[in-house]
Amino acid sequence: xxxxxxxxxxxxxxxxxxxxxxxxxQEDEPLANDLRKxxxxxxxxIVTGHRLEDVAHPxxxxxxxxxxxxxxxxxxxxxxxxxxPNRAPEGRVLLRTFVGGAMRPEMLKKSDEELIALARTELAxxxxxxGSPDVAIVxxxxxAMPQYHLGHLDLVRRIEAATSKHVGLELTGxxxxxxxxxxxxxxxxxxxxxxxxxxxxx
Ligand SMILES: Cc1cc2nc3c(=O)[nH]c(=O)nc-3n(C[C@H](O)[C@H](O)[C@H](O)COP(=O)(O)OP(=O)(O)OC[C@H]3O[C@@H](n4cnc5c(N)ncnc54)[C@H](O)[C@@H]3O)c2cc1C
Numbered sequence: 001x002x003x004x005x006x007x008x009x010x011x012x013x014x015x016x017x018x019x020x021x022x023x024x025x026q027e028d029e030p031l032a033n034d035l036r037k038x039x040x041x042x043x044x045x046i047v048t049g050h051r052l053e054d055v056a057h058p059x060x061x062x063x064x065x066x067x068x069x070x071x072x073x074x075x076x077x078x079x080x081x082x083x084x085p086n087r088a089p090e091g092r093v094l095l096r097t098f099v100g101g102a103m104r105p106e107m108l109k110k111s112d113e114e115l116i117a118l119a120r121t122e123l124a125x126x127x128x129x130x131g132s133p134d135v136a137i138v139x140x141x142x143x144a145m146p147q148y149h150l151g152h153l154d155l156v157r158r159i160e161a162a163t164s165k166h167v168g169l170e171l172t173g174x175x176x177x178x179x180x181x182x183x184x185x186x187x188x189x190x191x192x193x194x195x196x197x198x199x200x201x202x
Contacts, residue, residue, distance in 0.1 A: 008168075009168055009199055010168035010169070010170070010195040010198065010199060011168060011169050011170070012169075012170045012171075012172060012188075012191050012192065012195060013169070013170070013171050013172070013173075014172050014173050014188065014191075015173065016040065016143065016144075016146070016173065016174075016175060017035040017036070017038040017040075017146060017171075017173075017175035017176075018035065018036055018038070018040065018143070020032075020035050020171055020175075021033070021035035021036045027166070028162060028165075028166065030162065031159065031162040031163065034155060034158055034159050034162065035159060035171075035175075037155055038146050038147070038152075038155065038175050039102075039146070039147045039149070040143040040144065040145060040146055040147065041100070041101050041102035041105065041143075041144075041145045041147055042100055042101075042105060042108050042140070042141060042142045042143055042144065042145070043075070043098055043099065043100035043101050043108075043140075043141050043144070043145060044098075044099050044100050044107065044108055044115055044138055044139065044140045044141065045096050045097065045098055045099075045138070045139045045141070046096070046097040046099070046115050046116055046118075046119035046136065046137075046138050047080075047094065047095070047096050047097075047135070047136070047137045047138075047139065048094075048095050048097065048116070048119060048120070048123070048133040048135065048136045048137075049088060049092055049093070049094050049095075049133055049134040049135040049136075050092065050093050050095065050129055050131070050133050050134065051091065051092060051131065051134070052091050052092060052093055053091075054129060054130050054131040055093060055127055055128065055129050056127065056128025056129070056130075057126075057127040057128055057129075059079050059082055059093060059127070061079065061082070062078065062079055062082055062083045063076060063077050063078040063079045063082075063083070063096075064076060064077050064126065066126075068103060072122065073099060073104070073107065073118055073122060074097055074098065074099055074118075074119070074122045074126070075098040075099060075100070075101050075104070076097075076098045077095055077096065077097050077098070077122075077123070077126065077127070078095070078096040078098070079093065079094075079095060080094040080095065080096050081093050081094040092134065095123065095127075095129075097119040097122065097123065099115065099118070099119075101145070102145070102147050108140065108142070112138040115138050116136045116138065119136075120133070120136075145174075145179065146174050146175040146179060148179075156176045156177065159171065159176070160176075167198055167202060168195065168198055168199070168202075170191040170192075170194050170195050171191070172184075172187045172188050172190070172191035173187070173188075
């Protein structure tokens with residue numbers, strides 16, 4: 001994927017499925033075609049820091065998820081400084097407000113200023129947050145969330161069967177068998193083991 005050319009005994013592609021597709025298209029177009037069938041969604045996170053006295057809610061949790069039925073612009077709010085230490089100074093709280101996703105792709109078209117204003121309105125309504133945040137930053141994650149639709153595992157099995165025909169090639173990452181960090185780490189271990197055992201046999 002970089003600019004350096006060379007010969008390698010094995011290749012583990014740990015990139016999004018659509019990127020793996022473009023890297024493999026010349027070598028195996030049917031495999032690339034299946035990889036392109038895994039759709040991706042985008043999201044944005046509005047990170048805001050607040051004085052604790054500006055938050056009415058006790059924040060006695062790690063966060064909240066908003067069900068679709070609520071028709072909210074917000075997908076979830078993570079109480080980041082409640083989850084992990086040293087994320088906010090004493091007397092302050094760091095919140096991460098998630099928007100977008102597969103159901104609300106149009107949210108990514110909003111400017112940073114619009115998203116920050118939206119997050120402030122939603123945080124006021126959900127958690128009773130008042131006043132101006134000390135800090136407000138928008139992070140955008142374009143095409144970063146693979147979507148597992150009906151038939152996903154059949155598609156993954158087909159991709160794995162096609163990949164196994166290329167000795168020394170493994171695919172890993174959130175596109176295939178789990179999107180959480182622990183799943184991704186476990187799948188990376190599996191890919192590394194598979195490559196080692198192929199190298200030992202050949
Ligand atoms: C906003 C958001 C919040 C999340 N929160 C959580 C959470 O709280 N807990 C949890 O368990 N999971 C969470 N996830 C899911 C988790 O972060 C991802 O599923 C996981 O990071 C995916 O890892 P990955 O290595 O498959 O993909 P990525 O982390 O996307 O890594 C793919 C890498 O490939 C690189 N790349 C792409 N193309 C090329 C190329 N041509 N050449 C070289 N490199 C390339 C990219 O730069 C990137 O570094 C979250 C995801 C998002 C988007």
